[in-house]
Amino acid sequence: MNEAAHQWRLAIAKIVQPYRPSIMQRRHFLKLSGISGLVFCSLSACRPATTKQGASPTPASKIASAPQTQFTQLFSQEIKANRPWNLVVMIKDEQDPYQVQLKRGAEKAAQDFGVNVKVLDNKCNTCIDQEIQAISNVIQQGHLDGLIIVTVDSVKLVRVVEKAIDAGISVIAIDTPINSDRIVSFVDFDNFTASQQLGEWVVQRLKGHGRVLILNGVLEQQNALERRNGFLAGLKQGDMEVLDMQSAHWEQKEAKVITANWLKQFPNVDVIFAACDTMAFGAREAVVEAKEQKIQIVSFDGTRPALEAVQKGAIAATAMQQPLPQARLAVQMMIRHLQNRETFPPIVKIPPPPVITQDNVKEYLARQ
Template sequence: MRTFATLIAGLAFGLAACGSSVGSEPSEGVNIGMSVSTQNNPYFLQFRDGAEAAAQNFGVKLTVTDAHNDASQQASQIRGFTNRHMTAIIINPVNSDGIGPAVKAAGQLGIPVISADRTVSGAEVAQTLTSDNLAGGKLGAQELAKQLGGKGEVVVLQGTAGTSASRERSQGFTAGIAAYPHIKVVAKQRADFHRVKGQQAMTSLIQRHPGITGVFAENDEMALGAAQALGPKAGHQVKVVGFDGTPEGIKAVRAGTLSATVAQQPRLLGWQAVDGAIKAARGQIIAKSVAIPVKVATKENAREFWTF
């Protein structure tokens, strides 16, 4: 288990190496509000941890709220940050389409907004930071096809409707799996990025499609739920590919329960969100869009990935 100080040092070194730093200008007086879609998900806990590490490193105040996957509650949180005249706001949207008015209101008061992991529709933000979900979906399709030897019946567990992450991962997977004519996608079902819902959905899908040989889940939580439903078949008769690279997801890959996961870098995402928020608050020019690279984690290379 890495300490918080080690996390700060490691992330700071990585960001310096790729040229992303707020520099030596003092950051005192910078107050950032951050609304996370949910803290009941290991991926977003890592995102929060990276943001908190950056805030401590740069000497800024970061206020974190949990929207509990409720779009109206998140809109209220953003309005609260706006009314308190925060220096900048970071949002990890519950719903890309529904948060626009609250984000727009913040922008009208000159408060820069950074959107992390998911996009915002209907309002301009200072910067959007996302993993390359399209590429990740395609990589997931290619890895699943490889695990299946290019043939079989697969199902897809989809994330929350209206989120850019689910939409883009689905598009990437669909494009990727189209290259394998002997693999048939027999069903797609939403499980809202939730483990229990993933288990329930998979239980239902097994009954309707007993010939399933592969599963692509748009996050690790749903993949782990699917593996629970599959029991001893998971990773053997039925190959399961997830997305996120959470510590538990990587552990399951190493154990062989999951066949692979498309690994993101949520701590780096959180760190860069704070870095971008500080720069935007200072009036510095920042990139409008930043894609954080993803990589497939398999049993052969799983030890390369952090498992805090």
């Protein structure tokens, strides 16, 4: 195992220590210096970004505009529940491999910690009305202590989420922020840094010069913006030409159609960056059908199918999210909050591992 991977594994094994700040401190960012801590929030990853048209994204704005502060304590150990708290974990796409891993992580955490977890699957990444209705239903049913949610829209879910809070349900967001400062915390993966590492890897791979296309996710979702902006930041390390950027809305079929049209329009493409593995497979299908296999596909998520594709050379590299530790951390934080009324920084972030390529993919496949 190389030193970077070793340091990352040490970091990912730790969980943030709760603290009891004042109301003003709650509105500050937390940051753990370097990779020695699990949870950190850097201004480059968390500040509001803008789209190509200058539109603002939808982060938790009251939190994201706060000044940065330092926080360095960690959990010394996990705790078990002193009663079987009733939790709902709501994921945003039952077909997405990353969301499925979140589900697995939450269910394993529930078993380990002694709580009841019910996982509700949304039908798609953009099914806003269905997610709102599902939350309304669990509020009406009662007997719920905590809600851990992967929201499909950072703004449109605010009203129903705050309705749940008014009903006495504690809420933790995971993966995508909610534009409310009333939730317990937001547990996130450092999408910006992971994508930046991918961009830098592409520059190195192409020796500083190349032509790139970018398949974005849903740009109304903060994680999609962070992945795009991080990748662009990484590309700045070289003389790279970005030919076009389009959103395929996390969908494989749409990514295939966009890529097929690109290949007719742009000659001599070197790399296609897909902001999730699912879109990467759509891009790969179009590339193969156009007999343009020299084009390298770079993806994001690090799901098992993507890792296998990296091993075979079908995908050149991927950034690996951490859904299992992410879900476990969220459940542990919820238990501590419900049991001991512990409070946490507004945003906690899990640091990314190194870029996964054919050189190190076997190590990560062995963990799946």
